[in-house]
Amino acid sequence: MRTQVVIIGSGPSGLLLGQLLANNGIDNVILDRVDRDYILGRVRAGVLEQGTVELLEEAGVSRRMHEEGLRHDGISLAFDNRLHRIDLAALTGKHVTVYGQTEVTHDLMDKREASGLSTIYDAANVQPHEFDTDTPYVTYEKDGASHRIDCDFIAGCDGSHGVSRRSVPQDAIRTFERSYPFGWLGIMAEVPPADHELIYANHPRGFALCSMRSEHRSRYYVQCPLDDRIEDWSDERFWDELRRRLPEEAAAGITTGPSFEKSIAPLRSFVAEPMQFGRLSLVGDAAHIVPPTGAKGLNLAASDVHYLFEGLRDYYRDGSSAGMEAYSGRALARVWKAVRFSWWMTTMLHRFPDTDSFGQRIQEAELDYLVHSQVASASLAENYVGLPF
Template identity: 70%
Template sequence: MRTQVCIIGSGPSGLILGQLLSNAGIDNVILDRVDRDYILGRIRAGVLEVGAVELLDRVGAGVRMHKEGLIHDGFELSFSGRRHRIRLKELTGTSVMVYGQTELTRDLMDHRDATGGKTIYDAANVTPHDFDSAKPYVTYEKDGVTHRIDCDFIAGCDGYHGVCRASVQDKGIQNYEKVYPFGWLGILADVPPVHHELIYANHARGFALCSQRSLTRSRYYVQVPLTDKVEEWSDDAFWDEIRRRLPADVAEAMQTGPSIEKSIAPLRSFVAEPLRFGSLFLVGDAGHIVPPTGAKGLNLAASDVHYLFEGLQEFYADKKTAGVDAYSQRALSRIWKAERFSWSMTMLMHRFPAEGEFGQKVQEAELDYLSSSTAAQTSMAENYVGLPY
């Protein structure tokens, strides 16, 4: 088989890139090692920056998002027994969209099917080859047969544990990483959100987050030690714990119910440099990970796709390489700003016993300053809604 761009990974970044390329008349094939149902069964974040919303509209997959998604003009911080609202719309002129990543992925898959895009699921042993030469190709196995796809470029949209970054570990890549000493215990439940906007809570018992997927489905988290096991946490124990970490009026209003999904996610900050190796490009989680505080993971993948598509479009339309040559630098510039923001929100809202009493007092002072400074709130709001591409 021959195509122009072979995309490895059919998560949101791979699907958005594939649709942008198809809309521009650039042939592409998407490969994934698992099937569609497995991908749609993964529970992921759902706060979209304006740039990600515009990309979904651009590919033609934003209709249901605008019908069912929730526009949030702000979010709340809870600390020291009080609540403070960050007024996103008022401070920046824009908002965020709350729409579950599972639903977003479903919309993208359906749109690709409707427009004739080619996706190959259950592709085993996907391997990129000769991406540092003029003739790259990708091999995979399906139904016991080995297949080969010759291409011009390979887009590695296959996540943190994917084959693409593993294939360049001996090519001069440098990894930067910070691992945090706790995880997020999260549950998904079919109960109405406790508040119409997100609440990030800093409490002596640890961080908590009240989030949502719709008007009838809520996503809640609490900070837990990395030694905790999800099976140690009953639903009742979770509900009791999160209510302890919230203001009394919020805790009293919280509706509880059986969990649909429950898991513990470790937190890390990670960046790989560079993001380009010849004709292979790392996109999204293949090249970087952020803590979920501030919801930048999917949004960073969207901006990566934007920069890569611009470069590929210029290459095929004008036979120029400036855009693909600049992809890594352009993407990393925005990535590191988002890494800084996610790190800063994580440090601000979680409890770090190892930092001692001095560290705790500095954190309290930072929250107090934030609540009294319009400039500080504007900076947080600008980063939360997303820096421009």
């Protein structure tokens, strides 16, 4: 088989890239080691920057997002038993859209199927080859048979544990990492959200986040030790702890109910440089991970897709290699700004085990300055709604 671009990974970044390429007449095949149902069963983020929304519109998959997504013009920071609203729209002229990553993935899958584009699920032992030459190819196994796809370019959209980054020689890549000494215990429940916008809470007992996926489905988190076990957290214990960490007015808005998903996620910041190795480009989590505090994971993957799509489009439309050669530099410039923002939000809102009394007072002063300075609030808002591509 031959195609122009092989995309490894059928998460939202791989699907979005594939649809944008197909809309511009660029042939592509997507490979994934798991099946469609497994991918759609993963619970992920749900805050979309305006730039991500515009990319989904360009891909032709925005109808349901506009019908069901929730426009948010602000967020609230909770500390000192009070809510402090940051008016994103007034400060930046932009907003964010709450629409679950699973729904984005579903829309992109449906569009790809309706377009008659090729996706190969349950592809075992996927492996990119010869990407440092002009004749790369990808091999895989399915139903007991070996297969090969020749191509011009390979896009590694297969996440932090995928084969794409592992295939790069160790001496050709440099990684940067920061692990955080706590995790997020998160639940999903079919209950209305506590507030019409997200609440980020700093409390002596630890961080908490009130989020949502719709007007009837809520997503909540509390900071917890990394060695906590899910089975030790009953729903009743979770709801009690969440309410303790919120101001009284926010706690009063909590509607409790049985959770249908519960997990503990570690937090880390990770960046791999460069993001391109000959004809192989890394996209999204294959190249970088951010803590979810700043709502940047999916949005960073979307900006990577934007830069890579522009490079591929120009290559096939104009015969120009300039965009492809600039991909890594353009993507990383935005990645590091988002990594900085996510790190800053995380350090400002969480309680760290080694924070002394001085450090605690600095954190409190930071929060107080942030909500009372329009300049500081505007900086948070500008980063939260998303820096320009």
